[in-house]
Amino acid sequence: MVIGAGLAGTEAAWQIAQSGLRVRLVEMRPVRRSPAHHSENFAELVCSNSFGALSSDRAAGLLQEELRRLGSLVIGTADEHSVPAGGALAVDRGRYSAALTAALEHHPLVSIERREQLGLPPAHQITVLATGPLTSEPLAEDLKAFTGRGECHFFDAASPIVEGESIDLDRAFRASRYDKGDADYINCPMDKEQFLAFRAELLNAEQAELKDFEKGNACFFEGCLPIEELARRGEDTMRYGPLKPIGLWDPRWGDVNDRDVRRTKRAYAVVQLRQEDKDGQLWNLVGFQTNLKWGEQKRVLRLIPGLEKAEFVRFGVMHRNTFLESPQLLDATLQFRRRKRLFAAGQITGTEGYAAAVAGGWLAGTNAARLALGQSPIELPATTMIGALTHFICEAPGAGKAKRGGFQPMPPNFGLMPALAERIRDKRRRYGAYRDRSLADLEPFLH
CATH class of the missing domain: 3.50.50.60 (FAD/NAD(P)-binding domain)
Structure with a gap:
């Protein structure tokens, strides 16, 4: 059996x-x-x-x-x-x-x-x-x-999924980190002001109740932390985790080998989305496990450049x-x-x-x-x-x-x-x- x-x-x-x-x-x-x-x-x-x-x-x-x-x-x-x-x-x-x-x-x-x-x-x-x-x-x-x-x-928590057609590719760009393989990820870059505003909203957003789970004693697995928990751990925690900008470059910014261009154009943080299905209609927000209320997820995640009009097919959930x-x-x-x-x-x-x-x-x-x-x-x-x-x-x-x-x-x-x-x-x-x-x-x- x-x-x-x-x-x-x-x-x-x-x-x-x-x-x-x-x-x-x-x-x-x-x-x-x-x-x-x-x-x-x-x-x-x-x-x-x-x-x-x-x-x-x-x-x-x-x-x-x-x-x-x-x-x-x-x-x-x-x-x-x-x-x-x-x-x-x-x-x-x-x-x-x-x-x-x-x-x-x-x-x-x-x-x-x-x-x-x-x-x-x-x-x-x-x-x-x-x-x-x-x-x-x-x-x-x-x-x-x-x-x-x-x-x-x-x-543990799961990440939200959005419709690919609702992502604004005029603001986001396709690339894989360090250009390894094909440009398989959609990347949403943020400047410092956008990142700090986004983090502030994450910190202030209302979380879903844990219902029948043990309240006030949530023990997170360090390899799968909710994004709001990462935000709480410090201003740069997300930037050294799922939002790290290293190795991601939008060709529209200019020549990546030009030091002056790199210094002035490099993103402060980058949100990545990974393809969920063969046809590329569904995209998962990488590292965005969350326990925010669904309405709060829609409000806060739409602050990400390129996701202003994102349509969510699944919101993040938390479970024990x-x-x-x-x-x-x-x-x-x-x-x-x-x-x-x-x-x-x-x-x-x-x-x-x-x-x-x-x-x-x-x-x-x-x-x-x-x-x-x-x-x-x-x-x-x-x-x-x-x-x-x-x-x-x-x-x-x-x-x-x-x-x-x-x-x-x-x-x-x-x-x-x-x-x-x-x-x-x-x-x-x-x-x-x-x-x-x-x-x-x-x-x-x-x-």
Whole structure:
């Protein structure tokens, strides 16, 4: 059984079925809706449509490449439904999740149950728990009783999406940072006066109430902060984050190689929009996760040059994410130490990011199938990105340690991997060496 048809659950169910085993995939939508999802399709991407950098000498890109080589359905489908995004892997959100849903619905060994799972299955049942950060309350309470640990959570938010035709390209311009790849992003430049006025309105805008979430105790994941939270942290925080102007130049300003032109024309801050769909009709405001009231979002975001008449097809939302205290609960096979037939995968384990969720689904699904077939579960070496991330969240020997009581979600990064035999100062070459070692050490695990 696989509980949850998000990124991790979709991948886990596919890997089990591809091993020749029957699998039941339980998904509560549409019987019960979550606070963040908009459809009943599997693997719906909530916050963004990007899996991160494509290049395998970047942490996210290396994780994607490992998954491709391991036969990941979710990453393979992302490649098939990609949209232009400079050096990143971004997808047409709707077509992508529809394709994954169809793949599982038509698999002869997958049976889909649209219902809410109210508790953990019996101990004899081999189960992958992939309910994600929005685990339903009855199951979360049962899981809490089983683990004997208090609930961990942080608050997450999604960015607004606007219609492409409503963006004023007389004020905005197309470019990718440092002109890498095609001009895949729409960029809205601000001068200092515009930026300061925009920040002031962000700070004064009214936020949506957290409703049934814990009020007054919002713990944000640092990798996905609401834009209004960034604004609160200081005048330059946004300019060194999602609004950084470095590497973005509008040819209409003049010759980028002319120092005088650069000094007088350079933008003080730049808001970027990334394409959401194949046809370029929908655009996501990059890094603009927000919990502002919808009316306030429309008012404040229309202060951005080029978005004065923006038509919003989705406003930003905030929701609470739940995750396990994995270092005290899970082995690096993603099995619960107290119940070897129960696996956990995806964001509920404390990994952050889409590709990391897929990786957990691949490993948990593969190991659940191996257990059912009488084979030993595998651990991937910490020299691979999947292995490094898994070893970190599970506190495996030789990997990074998460502080007891202070465990926070972790995205893929090269800092999790064991040091190279030879010290390499140049960062690009060092990351390339990590990649080469990782892909070589992954070879024995390929089908």
